Amino acid sequence: MSDTPKELRYAKSHEWLRDEGDGTATIGISEHAQELLGDLVFVDLPEVGAKVEAGSDCAVVESVKAASDVYSPVTGEVIEVNESLDDAPETINENAFGNGWMFKVKLDDAGELDSLLDADAYDALVAEEGY
Amino acid sequence: MIYEHSRTGRRATAQTNPEMAELSDIPDALLRKRPAGLPEVSEMQAVRHYTRLSQKNFSIDTHFYPLGSCTMKYNPRACNSLASLPGFLSRHPLAPDTHSQGFMACMYDLQETLKHVTGMHDVSLSPAAGAQGEFAGVAMIRAYHEARGDTARSEILVPDAAHGTNPASAVMCGYKAREIPTGRDGDIDLDALKQALGPQTAGIMLTNPSTVGVFERRIKEIAGLVHEAGGLLYYDGANLNAILGKVRPGDMGFDVIHMNLHKTFSTPHGGGGPGAGPVGVSQRLAPYLPVPMVDYDGTDYVWLTEKERPESIGRLSAFAGNAGVLLRAYVYARLLGREGMRRVAEFSSLNANYLLKRLMEVGFDAxxxxxxxxxxxxxxLKKQAKELGVNTMDFAKRMLDYGVHAPTTYFPLLVPECLLVEPTETEAKEDLDSFVEIMRTIKQEAETQPDLVKQAPHTMPVRRLDDVRAARELDLAWKGDS
Amino acid sequence: MPFIPHTEDDIQEMLAVIGVDSIDTLFDEIPDELRCDELKAIPAGMPEMEVSRLMQARAREDGQPLCFLGAGAYDHHIPAAVWQLTTRGEFYTAYTPYQAEASQGTLQLLYEYQSMMTALTGMDVSNASLYDGASALAEAVLMAVRANRKSKSGRILMPRTLHPLYRRVAHSIVRNQGIELVEVGYDGKTGKIDTSALEQYAGEDFAALVIPQPNFFGVLENVDELTEWAHANGMLAIAIVNPLAMSILKPAGEWGEDGADICCGEGQPMGAPLASGGPYFGFLCCREKLVRQMPGRIIGKTVDLDGKPGYALTLQAREQHIRRSKATSNICTNQGLMVTAATIHMAIMGGEGLQHMAAACHGNTEKLSQALCSLPQVESVFEGPVFHERVLKLPLSAKDALKALAAHNVLGGFDLSDDYPELDSAILVCATELRGEEDIEQYRSKLERVIAAQVQTPCQLKPDW
Incomplete structure (x- = not known):
């Protein structure tokens, strides 16, 4: 049985997104992604006010032996970032889908959300990638 | 920590003038208020401290060091002592040619030797390390395309198994790096290469033998394809040791190459440099070589600088690169000569193939x-990791307990749980045999007492270090006893 | 067979294990048409004794002239212990400390180096070195462009008072990334950055201002004001300093209100011999908040499984072997051995010892300058304070003067006429702590002769038209 939250949407590049219902969305990386990376030591967040495009890299998560780009699943403007990650990047390891959120975006086009995966499709993707 | 020997007012008094000269002409606002917080120790304390630190290192002089891709072979002591002769050590880099002919003769001879042994048209010695050589090489590719007005080329192709420096160098030259997959047999995936080539291709960077330790057999075909697409071929000389005097990159069709003299020409690795990364080019790239270079006009050696070579990509270090490293490589080249260079390839290959066969015999997978x-x-070590839960890192750490520096681990990334082993030509058969015995022993330990291996090393000055803490709680400089 | 230990028996046994009948068979995957011939153009090998004879002859050929050349490479005393320790095999023949447990010697030494460099420059962190001062400047420029996120122009203010060779190197290294180095002139009277020229750029988008201390002319810049000006205009301040000068001058970390943001330079004065220009090492220090934009290796202190202190490479995710095309730089190998020498050098000299050395250099250069300026029509070009280097104007062309001096076995200084034609016949001179009063007198008397021989004494009688 999967623990992947049903209420979230997912990108193939392993980010999750929560539709806040007010034209904004919260974004982080999946439990699976944090597991692959191992103990995170640094998170480089986008700047508030920055424009992000769907599929463009806008943040970096860094472990001791790897650094990985985080891609925005949607197009819009960054309205808030999770500054607590600056001092405690391990929050993502501990709670990827909750306190480990990374940034919030004001959506240009809420319709974009439909192109993202649901929990079952994401689980299937992870299984297919052979992990 | 040297600072722990520090006591206020202590000094190595033999090293300085007893009286401090006047500085009264410098305004107070520009002066520092108190001496910099360096250690205050006696000369003997420093000597003892650093001697003891040295003893915490593995090195070629003390241990077998089969670090793949790094060519850790014997560094002849003559290279050091002859490069350190007073005339060379005291020569100022801007000394006039009249006081530089001896040094310049060595540099000229080295350029010539490297030209011949790589089959290139011209060589510049100035890059300070392999990565700087790569930068120079790609910058020359760019200069070549630009000089022809062929400015739409935006991509450099690199195999997925390439050293990280390759894509990083391409980007420093303003290109995008595009990866090409490696086929199952270790050669480049030709179909993927054909797909990737196009009018946007500026060039391709290849190591041959490749980073997976095999010779790219279809190199001529690859060269043909890349040239047909209007791109140039860059040879990463990381593995030149394997083919020195047997095959030449120039004959394979490469347009530009860099050599790692700290590998192939046995200059010391020095705990992480200095290296030297001379570049060689085919005729069409010759005008772009980095300066300075040395020429011989029939009577004297002369410098070639920006003035004489206006199309050069320019200068990469203030003076003439790592001159002292170049002198060491030159001494090595003279000691070896042409037949010695060929033997480098022959015996490094003999040692590698022998060691591989023996390790396969005791149950390791190639x-x-x-x-x-x-x-x-x-x-x-996929099998060992899966079946015994003992991974490559564990094997590597256990080797340290047996007095062997671990081979390169987890590179190239496309081979899971890999160890890249390079014994070099200077190791004797009995040293290789003893390495096989160590590997056999560790394998047995992994089967019977895996924790012993997983907890290794046990005999080093420290046990495994907390890398995560090192990165999360940055402590990058001594801040006093606190 | 030099450096190959194999006996004939070894070879036969090894071939038998591999299952081939000759060494040449090991190359059977290489297409025949690619194999090369004997390479006759390369000389045959020579025994050590003969190579030694050849090298001694060549080293002698270059003589050991009396050196008053500086211009980025300085002839300093190096305690004998420095290189005797540095060339111990355990330092000399180790490699990058990838296996931390078997490299604690190198790692701890590099951590000590980082500590000493931050103490000397007043900055928060230091990397484990770059190739040389000039390439360190190029890396500092790239770093500033990455770090100054407010600046979008990719432009850097680069004063002409900076070493001309450094400016060229920086240009070669950064130009392919579309970064523009905009030159700022100098004040002809003081030899400092021309602040009115600088003021033209106030409010414009630049990523950083480069501030040399001392500058190429030996002149001391008003570093506090310059740093303030850079910060007030949204630029980072990149300090490029002589580490020996840092022992007596205000450290870069204390310039202006907030200090410089990045401090780089040439490490050669710390224990590296002149040696034809290398190997030296470049150093790079910065504020802690910029550390992730730093290129090159960085060592961190941590603990092992038992809680015992130890040292390891850290922040490796910045580097090419992990980050590949997105790395902060392509640098891999640095100048570890030179840093080993520098660390031992700084430990032996200590902060006060370096001050004595720096002051002695400075004093000797002032004595030299006074001695030479006592000659007719030799004069100091710039007014104001300098550190251990000075620009002097000669009554004959700098080229001719230096050539004639070299014939007397004196390297009289650096010819400024190519890079600064407006200075006419000026040279840059330096007398380190190794150049005593006799040496200075020798230079003075040789120059006197050269001037007498080459300059027609001006007619004392003024024509009265």
């Missing part, structure tokens, strides 16, 4: 068992 090893080879 990543490319059907291929001939070059001067290095890859083992994959």
């Amino acid at each position: 990543a490319y068992p059907e291929r001939r090893a070059s001067h290095e080879f890859i083992l994959t």
Whole structure:
């Protein structure tokens, strides 16, 4: 049985997104992604006010032996970032889908959300990638 | 920590003038208020401290060091002592040619030797390390295309198994790096290459033998394809040791190459440099070589600088690169001569193929068992990791307990749980045999007492270090006793 | 067979294990048409004794002239212990400390180096070195462009008072990334950055201002004001300093209100011999908040499984072997051995010892300058304070003067006429702590002769038209 939250949407590049219902969305990386990376030591967040495009890299998560780009699943403007990650990047390891959120975006086009995966499709993707 | 020996007012008094000269002409606002917080120790304390620190290192002089891709072979002591003769050590880099002919003669001879042994048209010695050589090489590719008005080329192709420096160098030259997959046999995936080539291709960077330890057999075909697409071929000389005097990159069709003299020409690795990364080019790239270079006009050696070579990509270090490293490489080249260079390739290959065969006999898996090893080879410990829960890192750490520096681990990334082993030509058969015995022993330990291996090393000055803490709680400089 | 230990028996046994009948068979995957011939153009090998004879002859050929050349490479005393320790095999023949447990010697030494460099420059962190001062400047420029996120122009203010060779190197290294180095002139009277020229750029988008201390002319810049000006205009301040000068001058970390943001330079004065220009090492220090934009290796202190202190490479995710095309730089190998020498050098000299050395250099250069300026029509070009280097104007062309001096076995200084034609016949001179009063007198008397021989004494009688 999967623990992947049903209420979230997912990108193939392993980010999750929560539709806040007010034209904004919260974004982080999946439990699976944090597991692959191992103990995170640094998170480089986008700047508030920055424009992000769907599929463009806008943040970096860094472990001791790897650094990985985080891609925005949607197009819009960054309205808030999770500054607590600056001092405690391990929050993502501990709670990827909750306190480990990374940034919030004001959506240009809420319709974009439909192109993202649901929990079952994401689980299937992870299984297919052979992990 | 040297600072722990520090006491206020203590000094190595033999080293300085007793009286401090006047500085009264410098305004107070520009002066520092108190001496910099350096250690205050006696000369003997420093000597003892650093001697003891040295003893915490593995080195070629003390241990077998089969670090793949790094060519850790014997560094002849003559190279050091002859490069350190007073005339060379005290020569100012801007000394006039009249006081530089001896040094310049060595540099000129070295340029010539490297030209011939690589089959290139011209050589510049100035890049300070392999990565700077790569930068120079790609910058020359760019200069070549630009000079022809061929400015739409935006991509450099690199195999997925390439050293990280390759894509990083391409980007420093303003290109995008595009990866090409490696086929199952270790050679480049030709179909993927054909797909990737196009009018946007500026060039391709290849290592041959490749980073997976095998010779790219279809190199001529690759060269043809890349040239047809209007791109140039860059040879990463990381593995030149494997083919020195046997095959030349110039004959394979490469347009530009860099050599790692700290590998192939046995200059010391020095705990991480200095290296030297001379570049060689085919005729069409010759005008772009980095300066300075040395020429001989029939009577005297002369410098070639920006003035004489206006199309040069320019200068990469203030003076003439790592001159002292170049002198060491020159001494090595003279000691070896042409037949000695060929023997480098022959005996490094003999050692690698022998060691691979013996390790397979005791139950290790080769990543490319059907291929001939070059001067290095890859083992994959996938089986051990899966069945015994003992991974490559554990094996590597346990080797330290047995007095062997671990081979390169987890590179190239495309082979899971890999060890890249490069014994080099200067190791004797009995040293290779003893390495096989160590590997056999660790394998047995992994089977019978895996924790012993997983907890290794046990005999080093420290046990495994907390890398995560090192990165999360940055402590990058001594801040006093606190 | 030099450096190959194999006996004939070894070879036969090894071939038998591999299952081939000759060494040449090991190359059977290489297409025949690619194999090369004997390479006759390369000389045959020579025994050590003969190579030694050849090298001694060549080293002698270059003589050991009396050196008053500086211009980025300085002839300093190096305690004998420095290189005797540095060339111990355990330092000399180790490699990058990838296996931390078997490299604690190198790692701890590099951590000590980082500590000493931050103490010397007043900055928060230091990397484990770059190739040389000039390439360190190029890396500092790239770093500033990455770090100054407010600046989008990719432009850097680069004063002409900076070493001309450094400016060229920086240009070669950064130009392919579309970064523009905009030159700022100098004040002809003081030899400092021309602040009115600088003021033209106030409010414009630049990523950083480069501030040399001392500058190429030996002149001391008003570093506090310059740093303030850079910060007030949204630029980072990149300090490029002589580490020996840092022992007596205000450290870069204390310039202006907030200090410089990045401090780089040439490490050669710390224990590296002149040696034809290398190997030296470049150093790079910065504020802690910029550390992730730093290129090159960085060592961190941590603990092992038992909680015992130890040292390891850290922040490796910045580097090419992990980050590949997105790395902060392509640098891999640095100048570890030179840093080993520098660390031992700084430990032996200590902060006060370096001050004595720096002051002695400075004093000797002032004595030299006074001695030479006592000659007719030799004069100091710039007014104001300098550190251990000075620009002097000669009554004959700098080229001719230096050539004639070299014939007397004196390297009289650096010819400024190519890079600064407006200075006419000026040279840059330096007398380190190794150049005593006799040496200075020798230079003075040789120059006197050269001037007498080459300059027609001006007619004392003024024509009265």
